[in-house]
Amino acid sequence: MGGFRHLFGPVPSRRLGLSLGVDLVPPKTCLYDCLFCQIGRTMNPTLNRAEFVPVQEVLTEFEQWLAEGGRADHLTLAGAGEPTLHLRFGDVLQGLRDRSTIPTVLLSNGALLFLPEVREAARLADIVKVSWSAWDESSWRRINRPHPDLTFAQVSDGIRRFAASCPRQLWVEVFIVPGLNDSHSALRTIAEQVNALSAARIHLNTATRPPADPAIRPASIETLRQAALLFHPPAEIPDISPSRPQTGPLAGSSLPETLRRHPATAAQLAQLLERPEPELAAELDALARRGLIRRIVREGQIWYGPPD
Numbered sequence: 001m002g003g004f005r006h007l008f009g010p011v012p013s014r015r016l017g018l019s020l021g022v023d024l025v026p027p028k029t030c031l032y033d034c035l036f037c038q039i040g041r042t043m044n045p046t047l048n049r050a051e052f053v054p055v056q057e058v059l060t061e062f063e064q065w066l067a068e069g070g071r072a073d074h075l076t077l078a079g080a081g082e083p084t085l086h087l088r089f090g091d092v093l094q095g096l097r098d099r100s101t102i103p104t105v106l107l108s109n110g111a112l113l114f115l116p117e118v119r120e121a122a123r124l125a126d127i128v129k130v131s132w133s134a135w136d137e138s139s140w141r142r143i144n145r146p147h148p149d150l151t152f153a154q155v156s157d158g159i160r161r162f163a164a165s166c167p168r169q170l171w172v173e174v175f176i177v178p179g180l181n182d183s184h185s186a187l188r189t190i191a192e193q194v195n196a197l198s199a200a201r202i203h204l205n206t207a208t209r210p211p212a213d214p215a216i217r218p219a220s221i222e223t224l225r226q227a228a229l230l231f232h233p234p235a236e237i238p239d240i241s242p243s244r245p246q247t248g249p250l251a252g253s254s255l256p257e258t259l260r261r262h263p264a265t266a267a268q269l270a271q272l273l274e275r276p277e278p279e280l281a282a283e284l285d286a287l288a289r290r291g292l293i294r295r296i297v298r299e300g301q302i303w304y305g306p307p308d
Contacts, residue, residue: 020072023079024086033145045147078107090121114158129171163197191230263305
């Protein structure tokens with residue numbers, strides 16, 4: 001399989017199994033410039049929604065992927081930016097549902113859920129996963145670095161409105177950044193806000209892949225365990241070991257296209273592609289020398305991700 005512009009993976013996800021990514025916006029088109037983003041910096045945060053890629057083109061690729069025997073546990077609107085910035089992301093969700101029984105996921109920062117039309121379109125996903133990693137305007141601006149025309153009150157109210165109508169669809173991710181939101185008082189306040197959403201599942205996350213700000217380090221497993229107890233239901237803790245590959249065929253994209261959206265190690269990719277790791281590492285290093293991907297050394301491990 002290959003040659004797709006808008007599909008990537010399936011890639012291994014700690015919570016979604018094998019996830020086929022559906023990328024609807026150019027890199028890095030987002031409302032946020034989060035310190036911890038694995039895709040890198042957002043140089044020009046935007047609020048402007050548009051039909052960045054044709055809906056029919058995306059659905060035609062998905063039909064081809066199915067015809068070629070593609071398999072995945074979930075179909076996830078995600079990738080190199082914020083999917084709700086695509087004006088017709090709801091039509092994409094509906095088209096995927098019409099063509100397959102694979103559950104759909106909207107992986108979003110939730111910043112546009114204050115718009116009624118975005119909430120309505122989001123309801124077409126089987127799972128809507130949003131972020132909530134700050135507790136007030138100041139902490140939100142430090143951690144998420146949003147577009148200046150957004151406010152924390154506006155974004156949090158939008159997520160609350162969606163949660164009130166679709167709590168069983170809602171998953172919430174809390175990204176813990178040591179030194180910024182890992183104090184007991186900060187985590188207790190975040191937990192009180194998130195618990196009020198009555199979300200189906202709550203996940204903790206931390207910087208297991210190279211973040212946009214190289215100074216960011218992962219939270220300790222003990223911090224995550226203590227934080228998890230503050231949430232209802234208790235928050236789920238990820239496996240924060242540096243490399244935990246899962247098996248499954250990589251389909252739909254070239255290596256640079258996949259790594260632009262989902263950084264990985266040579267070991268992870270070798271298992272996915274069923275290729276010898278030394279051979280694949282040599283190929284990845286060659287791509288890095290050509291500037292098509294970036295080689296990142298972090299915590300003593302080599303990662304490959306989007307170019308600078």
